[in-house]
Amino acid sequence: MTKTMLCLCRDVSVEDVTRAVSQGYGDMETLKRFTGAFTGPCQGKTCLDSIRRLVAELTGRSVDDVPAPPGRPPVSPLRLGTLGAREEP
Amino acid sequence: MSPRVVAGASAVLPGTTSRDLAPVYDAVIIGAGLMGLGLAYELAQRGFGRLAVVDSAYPGSGASGRNGEMIRSAFASSEWIGLFDDSLRRWHTLSAELDFNVLFTKAGYLLLASTEDAFLAAASNLELQRSFGLNVELLDAAAVRELCPEMAPEMIVGGTVQSDAGFAHHDATVWAYARAAAVRGVEIHAYTTVTGIGVDGGGVTSVSTTRGEISTRVVVDAAGGQARDVALLAGVHVPVEVYRLEAMVTEPLEPFVRPAVSSPAIMGYCHQTTRGELVGGTEPDVPRPSDSIKATLDGARDMAVKFVRLFPRLAGVRMMRHWSGVVTQTADVAPILCEAPGCKGFYLDCGWVYGFVGAPAAGALMAELITTGSAPPTLAPFGIERFATGKLIRETSLVVAPGAGYGA
Numbered sequence: 001m002t003k004t005m006l007c008l009c010r011d012v013s014v015e016d017v018t019r020a021v022s023q024g025y026g027d028m029e030t031l032k033r034f035t036g037a038f039t040g041p042c043q044g045k046t047c048l049d050s051i052r053r054l055v056a057e058l059t060g061r062s063v064d065d066v067p068a069p070p071g072r073p074p075v076s077p078l079r080l081g082t083l084g085a086r087e088e089p
Numbered sequence: 090m091s092p093r094v095v096a097g098a099s100a101v102l103p104g105t106t107s108r109d110l111a112p113v114y115d116a117v118i119i120g121a122g123l124m125g126l127g128l129a130y131e132l133a134q135r136g137f138g139r140l141a142v143v144d145s146a147y148p149g150s151g152a153s154g155r156n157g158e159m160i161r162s163a164f165a166s167s168e169w170i171g172l173f174d175d176s177l178r179r180w181h182t183l184s185a186e187l188d189f190n191v192l193f194t195k196a197g198y199l200l201l202a203s204t205e206d207a208f209l210a211a212a213s214n215l216e217l218q219r220s221f222g223l224n225v226e227l228l229d230a231a232a233v234r235e236l237c238p239e240m241a242p243e244m245i246v247g248g249t250v251q252s253d254a255g256f257a258h259h260d261a262t263v264w265a266y267a268r269a270a271a272v273r274g275v276e277i278h279a280y281t282t283v284t285g286i287g288v289d290g291g292g293v294t295s296v297s298t299t300r301g302e303i304s305t306r307v308v309v310d311a312a313g314g315q316a317r318d319v320a321l322l323a324g325v326h327v328p329v330e331v332y333r334l335e336a337m338v339t340e341p342l343e344p345f346v347r348p349a350v351s352s353p354a355i356m357g358y359c360h361q362t363t364r365g366e367l368v369g370g371t372e373p374d375v376p377r378p379s380d381s382i383k384a385t386l387d388g389a390r391d392m393a394v395k396f397v398r399l400f401p402r403l404a405g406v407r408m409m410r411h412w413s414g415v416v417t418q419t420a421d422v423a424p425i426l427c428e429a430p431g432c433k434g435f436y437l438d439c440g441w442v443y444g445f446v447g448a449p450a451a452g453a454l455m456a457e458l459i460t461t462g463s464a465p466p467t468l469a470p471f472g473i474e475r476f477a478t479g480k481l482i483r484e485t486s487l488v489v490a491p492g493a494g495y496g497a
Contacts, residue, residue, distance in 0.1 A: 024100035027279075029147050033154065033260040036364075041340055041409060059098040072410040073384055077340060081404030084393030 006054070007047040009040020017051060021058045028055060032069050041077055044069075101147050101279040102264065104271035110278060110300050111139065116307035116459070117296045118142045119283050119319050122153035123259075123445065124438045125311035126266035126277070127452025130187075133273035135460050140275045143298060145282040149263030151313040155382075155414030156445045157336060157358050157370050159349040161198040161254040163225045165214045165486040168423065168470040170221045173443070175467055176450035177254060183449060189265035191257045192363060196347050198254035199228075199236065200486065201244065203354035208247040214486060215249070224252045239345050239400050244354065256349045256360045259445060266452075283312075286323040292433030293323060307459060309436040310429075314380060314415035316439030325429045328476045329417040329440045333379040334370055335388035337411040339403065341365030346400070351488050355395035358488055367403070371395045376418065376490045384413045416442045421481035422489050426455060426471040427464065437473060442489050 004014040012035045025034045028051075037051055038044030044051075048068055056063045074083075099107045115138030118125040122144075129142045144150070162174035184190045202208035211227060218225045226249070228236065233245045267277055278300065286308060287295030296303045310327075312319040320327040342365050349360040359369025371392045389411050397404045417440050419425060424447065425440040438455055441447065454468040464472070475481055 018095065022095040022097050024097045024103035024105070026098045027101040027147050029150065030102045033149075034264075039338075039410065041407075043410060057093045058095050060094040072412050073386075073389065074408060074411065077407035077409045079405055079407050080339070080393040080397050083408060084390055084397055084404075 006050050007035070007037040007040065009042050009046070010036035012037045012047070014054060017054055018058060021055060026055070026059050028052070028066060028069050031055065038069060043072065102267055104264070104267035105148065105277045105279045108276065110141065110281070110298065110303055112302070113304045114139045114141045115305065116140050116309065117303055117305045118309040118311055119296070120144060120311035120313055121148035121267070121277055121279065122151050122311065122313050123149070123263060123266060123448035124313070124441070124451060125309065126263065126270055127448045128309060128311060128438060128455050129275045130266050130270040130273065131452040131456035132459065133270055133275050135456055137460060141278060141303065142270070142275060143278045143281040143283060145280070145315070147279050148267050148277060149260060152414045152416060152441070152444060153263050153313070154260055155336065155412060156259055157360070158256045158259045158368060158445060159198065159351065159358055159360055160193070160256055160446045161251050161349070162446070163198070163200065163218050163223050163249060163251040163254065164484055165217070166482060166484040167217065168482045169484045170218065170223070171467040172450055172471070173447055174221055174223060175454070176447050179449035179453070180257065181253070183265070187265040187269040189261065189268055191262040191265050193257040194255045194363065195253050196255040196349065196360070198251045198349045199233070199248050199351065201233065201248045201350060201352040201354070202246045203244050203352065204246060207353060210485065211247065211249045226250050226252065236348065237346055237350065239402055241399060241401050244352070244399055250348065254349070283319060283322065286435070288323055288432060291431060293435045307434045307436070309438055309455070311438040313439070313441070314417060316417055316437070320429070320437065323429070323432055323435050325432055325435060325437070327425060327437060327439060327473070329419050330376070330378055331380045331415050331417055332376040333381055333413050333415050334372060335384055335392065335411065335413040336368065336370035337389065337392050337408050339367040340407045340409050342367065342406060345402070350399070352399055353488050355399055356488060356490060357392070357395050357399065359396065366409070367396070367406070369396065372488070372490050374490055380415055382413050382415060384411045388413065418442055418489070420476060421484070422487055422491070423482045423484065424451070424471055425473050426451060426468055427473050428458070430474065442487070
């Protein structure tokens with residue numbers, strides 16, 4: 001059986017999103033937490049647009065009515081040793 | 090409209106309804122977090138009648154989906170142990186009871202002592218904890234090093250480990266209660282904001298929302314970070330301060346720390362999830378009054394410095410994501426669980442800082458209070474009158490910065 005991947009960080013496919021929305025996870029915030037999409041190292045930079053478009057289709061809304069979950073810092077994953085390093089005097 | 094629209098697509102979460110509000114309910118619970126959903130489930134179990142849970146956003150959008158997920162009952166006071174051990178026992182069977190896997194992981198909970206004083210304090214709590222039947226052990230430095238080989242040795246003097254405590258998945262717990270409540274007839278209305286609470290003759294009579302008016306004789310304030318504002322709608326003053334806390338998650342790693350770890354020395358707590366990520370947070374020495382849920386650079390740096398101090402290997406591990414949430418903190422950091430004095434039918438379930446672990450017991454005990462009219466013994470110490478009488482609960486094992494200026 002073929003799968004169409006959307007979120008490569010968390011292995012979320014078109015089929016996974018379709019199933020989740022059918023089960024009632026039709027809000028981007030709950031869909032994110034249920035499927036894990038947008039919570040991997042890329043934080044949704046790869047898949048956000050495709051998943052919004054798919055959710056819009058599955059719920060009969062326009063893409064503008066499917067709000068993207070707020071982005072979380074850091075923009076790119078950052079080593080704790082770098083983040084916590086003291087500034088040079 | 091696309092031909093691909095699927096059934097169920099109008100739901101926000103399994104269990105939420107898109108129906109209109111009914112004109113009358115037997116109880117309206119404000120807040121679809123763990124407190125509100127847990128209580129709704131327990132009231133439905135007791136056949137309380139027609140129940141609605143309303144929330145201004147999606148279920149679990151507040152602290153229920155932002156907390157550190159850690160679970161213990163080994164506290165230092167009989168009041169806290171009584172309430173939270175009732176909860177821990179419910180956690181052990183919660184997945185089966187709710188028929189949904191909340192990923193409760195009995196990995197143990199280590200309260201780390203990094204000073205001799207902290208170690209002596211931990212030792213002095215053991216007798217009380219064991220009198221409640223808690224599975225606690227006092228560990229010396231060597232035993233803690235064996236339990237957590239990656240922990241910085243200089244942080245370790247000893248600790249208390251509670252072997253049948255641990256952590257669970259906070260979102261799954263919200264979903265589990267939402268489903269279980271809905272199956273029993275509870276209506277969960279997301280994106281429904283309360284704008285007023287009607288009070289007449291010393292008791293509640295109605296709730297006004299952005300989606301209509303409701304008549305009801307029972308209203309529960311389980312509104313988390315907004316609990317103070319909700320109570321004011323009924324003319325009730327709740328003495329809490331709203332504080333912002335921050336948390337983070339790292340990239341996934343192979344298993345390297347088994348128990349949940351709490352460290353008063355860094356004012357921090359963390360655990361490694363089943364997905365391999367380290368999830369945790371640290372608290373500033375002085376709490377920051379704020380109802381903002383924006384994450385700060387200072388917060389991120391504080392967590393980075395402190396978690397590297399605790400687990401040096403984390404210096405080379407990336408922070409993937411960082412967020413914040415708010416808690417409502419009382420003068421003694423214990424929750425407020427009671428009927429509001431002078432306002433019959435208006436119940437308070439708020440002021441939580443350890444709300445995630447406490448929710449299963451709070452739901453059951455508040456349901457007892459509401460259905461029978463009397464507070465079970467484990468609930469009784471948490472009444473709001475203690476702030477007027479000054480008989481505050483003294484609990485010394487919390488990893489929370491004490492605040493100031495409560496109820497000002």
